[in-house]
Amino acid sequence: xxxxxxxxxxxxxxxxxxxxxxxxxxxxxxxxxxxxxxxxxxxxxxxxxxxxxxxxxxxxxxxxxxxxxxxxxxxxxxxxxxxxxxxxxxxxxxxxxxxxxxxxxxxxxxxxxxxxxxxxxxxxxxxxxxxxxxxxxxxxxxxxxxxxxxxxxxxxxxxxxxxxxxxxxxxxxxxxxxxxxxxxxxxxxxxxxxxxxxxxxxxxxxxxxxxxxxxxxxxxxxxxxxxxxxxxxxxxxxxxxxxxxxxxxxxxxxxxxxxxxxxxxxxxxxxxxxxxxxxxxxxxxxxxxxxxxxxxxxxxxxxxxxxxxxxxxxxxxxxxxxxxxxxxxxxxxxxxxxxxxxxxxxxxxxxxxxxxxxxxxxxxxxxxxxxxxxxxxxxxxxxxxxxxxxxxxxxxxxxx
Numbered sequence: 170x171x172x173x174x175x176x177x178x179x180x181x182x183x184x185x186x187x188x189x190x191x192x193x194x195x196x197x198x199x200x201x202x203x204x205x206x207x208x209x210x211x212x213x214x215x216x217x218x219x220x221x222x223x224x225x226x227x228x229x230x231x232x233x234x235x236x237x238x239x240x241x242x243x244x245x246x247x248x249x250x251x252x253x254x255x256x257x258x259x260x261x262x263x264x265x266x267x268x269x270x271x272x273x274x275x276x277x278x279x280x281x282x283x284x285x286x287x288x289x290x291x292x293x294x295x296x297x298x299x300x301x302x303x304x305x306x307x308x309x310x311x312x313x314x315x316x317x318x319x320x321x322x323x324x325x326x327x328x329x330x331x332x333x334x335x336x337x338x339x340x341x342x343x344x345x346x347x348x349x350x351x352x353x354x355x356x357x358x359x360x361x362x363x364x365x366x367x368x369x370x371x372x373x374x375x376x377x378x379x380x381x382x383x384x385x386x387x388x389x390x391x392x393x394x395x396x397x398x399x400x401x402x403x404x405x406x407x408x409x410x411x412x413x414x415x416x417x418x419x420x421x422x423x424x425x426x427x428x429x430x431x432x433x434x435x436x437x438x439x440x441x442x443x444x445x446x447x448x449x450x451x452x453x454x455x456x457x458x459x460x461x462x463x464x465x466x467x468x469x470x471x472x473x474x475x476x477x478x479x480x481x482x483x484x485x486x487x488x489x490x491x492x493x494x495x496x497x498x499x500x501x502x503x504x505x506x507x508x509x510x511x512x513x514x515x516x517x518x519x520x521x522x523x524x525x526x527x528x529x530x531x532x533x534x535x536x537x538x539x540x541x542x543x544x545x546x547x548x549x550x551x552x553x554x555x556x557x558x559x560x561x562x563x564x565x566x567x568x569x
């Protein structure tokens with residue numbers, strides 16, 4: 170059994186809908202078969218060796234197919250096409266002209282395209298040994314589990330292939346941070362930063378995933394919440410060829426990804442919204458100091474200085490809280506609505522305090538505290554509903 174198929178994201182359907190759905194269903198029908206998803210970005214020098222090692226270690230133990238999701242700007246797709254001719258299993262390449270979601274987005278496309286009961290995700294640089302693929306699936310069947318993680322941090326595993334103390338420290342820090350933020354959902358996962366894992370296709374809800382960057386296992390564990398998880402030790406290998414794609418920019422994307430996952434619930438978003446609002450006092454006070462020092466009267470200075478805080482808060486919530494919802498409105502529309510709500514907070518707070526003191530007999534301090542909480546909740550609800558929720562079309566449905 171051998172073959173090569175090529176398609177593009179627009180042709181992507183459900184599982185088994187790549188190319189000819191009838192022939193592909195016949196190629197990999199057996200329960201326990203595996204789809205190996207390999208995201209690639211300029212990995213042409215690794216492709217032949219990767220497919221050779223997959224051929225040596227996987228088909229003899231279980232039926233398989235390989236799906237490359239390629240964001241390359243070099244000749245990687247052509248190299249895959251040539252190398253696939255000698256493979257005794259189906260090989261597909263999905264080339265994406267726009268790398269939405271980075272490596273994580275590529276993996277999601279591969280998960281959608283998978284035609285097998287099990288999907289194994291691995292890198293294309295051979296730091297993840299293909300010989301471990303059958304063991305990952307076998308461990309999942311034995312447990313039984315929905316997710317099997319190849320871990321560097323359990324007995325028998327090693328991070329030897331991480332080059333230099335800096336990368337080791339960064340990996341350890343990222344692991345600690347992720348587990349600290351999601352202690353319950355990452356329980357039983359010693360290596361949430363691993364890019365090498367097996368997951369049952371039935372456990373994946375691709376439409377619920379919002380990948381950003383390269384930590385797709387974290388995304389799957391937090392959003393899809395597999396019920397049973399087990400781990401298999403593995404030794405992280407040296408790169409076979411090419412250079413690492415890990416950069417400071419990817420590190421920042423990882424931090425934004427963590428923030429997005431942690432603030433997925435309304436309560437968590439409201440807490441983060443309040444913390445961001447508190448940081449807005451810094452540019453507000455700095456602006457007030459600069460304006461009054463320049464000779465401006467304190468009242469108009471306070472109004473202008475408040476806008477510095479508004480801009481600061483808008484920038485943070487755009488990138489940390491509502492990044493995925495920005496597409497629903499143009500930036501000027503979002504900015505105008507947010508500024509209106511933020512300044513309305515000031516206008517509403519004073520009459521509310523007067524009402525609480527004058528009509529209800531509350532003390533000034535308690536009335537001020539209650540007014541702050543009330544206007545904060547209203548501002549948060551207004552920001553979600555009026556700035557970042559999808560607009561309704563004429564049929565009454567939200568636009569996607």
